[in-house]
Amino acid sequence: MIPLYKSYQVFLTALSIVGYSSCLPLSEDAICTAEEIAKYSIIFTGKWSQASFPKQYPLYRPPAQWSSLLGVSHSSDYHMWKRNNHASNGVRDFAEKGEAWSLMKEIEAAGEKIQSVHGIFSAPSISSGTGQTTTELEAHSRHPFVSFMVRIVPSPDWFVGADTLNLCNGKEWRQTVSLDLHPYDAGTDSGFTFSSPNYATIPQDTVTEITSSLPNHPANSFFYPRLKSLPPIAKVTFTKLKGKITSFLDIASNVTTTGNEIEENVSETPLDCEVSVWSSWGLCKGSCGSAGVKSRTRYIRLKPANNGTACPSLSEDRECQPENCV
Template sequence: MENLMPVYRLCHIFWIILLAALGYVSCLPVVGDPVCTAGGHAKYSLIFTGKWSQATFPKQYPLFRPPAQWSSIIAVTHSSDYHLWQKDEYASNGVRDFSEKGEIWTLMKEIEAAGEKIQSVHGIFSAPAVSNGTGQTSTEFEVHTKHSFLSFMVRIVPSPDWFVGIDSLNLCEGDHWKEQITLDLDPYDAGTDSGFTFSSPNFATIPQDVVTKITSAFPSHPANSFYYPKLKHLPPIAKVTLSKLKGNQITGFSTDQSNLIPTSNEIDDSDPVLETPLDCEVSLWSSWGLCRGRCGRGGTKTRTRYVHLNPANSGAPCPNLEESTECRPENCI
């Protein structure tokens, strides 16, 4: 019997390895986010600041019907196994409806379903919309040790399906809550509409694409409203500041919107005003016109082009829009 023990142990190890390979057993520790041991609850303020100005983003900046503005904030506190949205992943139906049309009902149902099914959502909260591109809005929210992550979305209005936001920011750091965080926000494309400009008509992306970050060079189409090929990085179009409120341990939470605090639409004067140079953009040359002149003496013909975009903020001026060259008149005897 003693001689059989090593063989039995080898067989036992073999079966564990086989089951692990099949996904039934995990023999290796899972590496993930550090466990939050801060204890209790914490309350935070959230201040969203829009920095979308005509000086910073002069290309096709929307001035009318509707002018540049921000939707209300949709935010969630949750555990590490939930995502409101993710870069390089497909947007849910709720994220699609919100990023394209500002409709929240499908997204709210998805969030509530996640909270009921896998207990991954702690609270849902919102903040009022901002009626211009450079205003502010704010609210308060709660987190606790098992749901220490924050995610939110704000729709860029108008836009095809563009938004800014945060995916799964952990506010707990080991045994304590983070005191203050300020983050610049970049635009994202939900991958559900193929419009290039802020005011593009609806044009569904079929098949649906994944969520992607918009940069100064991507999408690389010259018509894109964020296409600034001479810039290494886009200026931040918004920012968010999260501050832990002192001496405010919370014992419960709410999923309604009664925790909103007053909105301020004043421009944040603490940030310098950036001006993005916008070079003049012109069309291709037209074909050459008829050769005009007298037979035997030569003539001239002309071609033209027109301005796509006027320069702004000391950008390169427009070149000549008309060009002439010598020619011989046709049909001369």
């Protein structure tokens, strides 16, 4: 947990910082009467595996990975980002390019103007789709909410995170809070796939959750029409600590773990084969006076995975009469 006056140090340490909205079923206006200061550890776990998300899974240039985590503890009148609202310029830069400077300035401005921000925290990036990164934060009874973002890399403007998560339960701080995280679209880029080129959404759309059927387009990298809902792509756990928070240098040097060190059962998502439309019928092959044969073909656009529906036939023949016969 870093006080605002040290936020630039956090930025310099986590310059590569490159988000999911969920909050506990508590009113944002709930009054926290617990002890003034609470300290928490945060464990962010990436669960973006090829088994869980086989469609167009990024293997290189760049491979699937997570940006650094950027978060803030605050009061109920501040929102880092909010579902169904337009993303700020800082959130746009963070979600699209992993640039944190504008978002840091927005957080600091909110803290100076309406005193709604208590402090900023960050955690190192994860170099693969699965792995863990950790940090710590400090919450205040007048600022018991936390929000954070982690960019999905590569992606047009997709992220996971939490919006206004309340760590206080009235008279006491919550001991442990765990959230399953799902992908969100910042509404600033129109790309459908992980590797889509940068096409700005004009006019800008609102922040929306990406589901197995939304956007409802087969080109969407998260389009799994057989699933009622996507499996969690990440998870975050907040655990209340006793004693003093670790120093700034300790936080900045937190160690991440790779996917091989995470022992969790991974659900396999079935991916059905996708084929192209049929080509036009070819020329009729045969001799005059007898029936000939013409053919058409199609190709595999997406190979099946995890016991998904197998590919159908890729060629088809039909009887025909040769042309130009007298």
